[in-house]
Amino acid sequence: MGILWHITGLLLLRSCNPGFSMHDGIVGGKVSIPHSRPYMVYIHDTQSKAICGGFLVREDFVMTAAHCNHNHLKVYLGVNDTHFLPDGVAVQPFPHLQFNNTPGHDIMLLKLKTPATLNKTVKTIALPKTENPKHATLKDCMVMGWGLQDYHHGSLSMVLKEANVTMLDSKNCGTSDTVCSGGKTGPAGGDSGGPLVCGDVAEGIVSYYIRESNGEYCTRYTEISQYLEWIREKMNNN
Template identity: 75%
Template sequence: MSILWHITSLLLLRFCVPGFCMHDGIVDGKVSVPHSRPYMVYIRDTISEQVCGGFLVREDFVMTAAHCGRSPVVYLGVNDTSLLPDGVAVHPTPHPKFIMRPGYDIMLLKLKTPATLNKTVNTITLPKTGDGEISKNCMVMGWGALDYQCDSLSSVLKEANVTLLDSKNCGTTDTLCTEGKIGPAKGDSGGPLVCGGVAQGIVSFYTQEFNGEYCTRYTHISKYLQWIHDVMNLSPLQQHETWKDKLDKPI
């Protein structure tokens, strides 16, 4: 792992120290209307206590970033994290090629108890193909850090509008990017980049550019549609074998 990667990503938005926070929460964002984003999922790792976002893509599957822990519990229908419902246990399947560096930062969490879909808990649409056109006007959301000292997280869901950069300015074909002082912070990893009502990306990591702006990187979901399809359609026995191998590997 290069020194540059270690400094800029700090385990993909997981860690933050005073004076080096990526953003002040969802910068220039606003508090979401309660339960207006019913696909949003609050995730907490039972070992590291790391907090992430995620999103419901089927009644029995949540999508998030692979770096969001190896022992996650998910909370559905959350607006205010000080009023959490009972957590739902999951079987995590991180992408097999993810090794804490750019790329493959995607994980599927199979809910042991499928969600009951209603007004406060519902799914979001995934891309249909790997090469479809994406709206440049997008939105990010999460329960991320509130200040540059990273000493507290937002208790309520926040959201902000962001604009996609052209793919040629992003670096890799499996990554989407936004740039500026608006975007996700510590605690927002794993949340969706929503463009035109479709979850097109997963909050992954950031770099600070020469101009002082921050470039947020998102896993490009459409590049992983075959893997997503394969995981979500495995038999229960196959799923158990996949998860068993992954749970013993620190990420």
């Protein structure tokens, strides 16, 4: 079956049956303790109103998914409740040049026009130090975001939510640069670009999901460790 990418204003690819969807939201999650994930970044396009998640990896760089790229992006740091957003920060986007709105290379860096001031509610998260050997299955992983609370309908969460996810054997997981989680819990519409955090390290970026024939969902994450050289080059040269 061919894979079709249908992008709506919320960067949510509606599920085909079976099919392919892109995200924004945590299904089956719990409300995060306020500011317990200080690296989380709320990303909003001021014109299209599309939202995504992201995460702070250096005082001047946020990481997110390339499919979250829009023309009027702003990032909001230290957010818990989106009813109370701080001033947004303008960014310069650096999507991976090989991303073409199909699976693969779904990674982007956003350079903040004004670097963040780190404090107890705004902090960076560590990235992998080396490439994940032979796609070893990651453990103790979780996702988080402000997205939809159901895969197909409902409203966006106004407060940050999080959920533990079950990682799958990545040998048969989408494209060669992805890792996967499965089950009834995970990201949904509005959570694109958020981190897959395993042991306090950002190991992946929420990219898309596939609905399986049994009704469960398999989420694909861009595997950050495969892009370490690209990340260093972009962050050091810009």
